[in-house]
Amino acid sequence: MLKEMTLLDKYMFRxxxxxxxxIKDGMFEAELDKFNIVTYSHIVxxxxxxxxxxxxxxxxxxxxxIITLTEKGIKxxxxxxxxxxxxxxxxx
Numbered sequence: 001m002l003k004e005m006t007l008l009d010k011y012m013f014r015x016x017x018x019x020x021x022x023i024k025d026g027m028f029e030a031e032l033d034k035f036n037i038v039t040y041s042h043i044v045x046x047x048x049x050x051x052x053x054x055x056x057x058x059x060x061x062x063x064x065x066i067i068t069l070t071e072k073g074i075k076x077x078x079x080x081x082x083x084x085x086x087x088x089x090x091x092x
Contacts, residue, residue, distance in 0.1 A: 015037050016049075017080055021080055021081065023067055024069075029043065029064070047067070055076055056069055056070060
């Protein structure tokens, strides 16, 4: 069943969507671990999924991987923020 899931299915679950909302341009992949939303190994997997979906690009500098939102990622983040505001009005 998991193999049949589309990229949309994979990154629209609650935790991956909340993690995506935390991404900022120029952020290091390892910085996402401080939010304690998912494990670091899951963060690495999600970064690959987001990149395959065209939502982000990554660039390796030394030992760090820098994340940049694409135009598509910026649009999705805006929509997710609106959805989150409607569904979770008391959580910032």
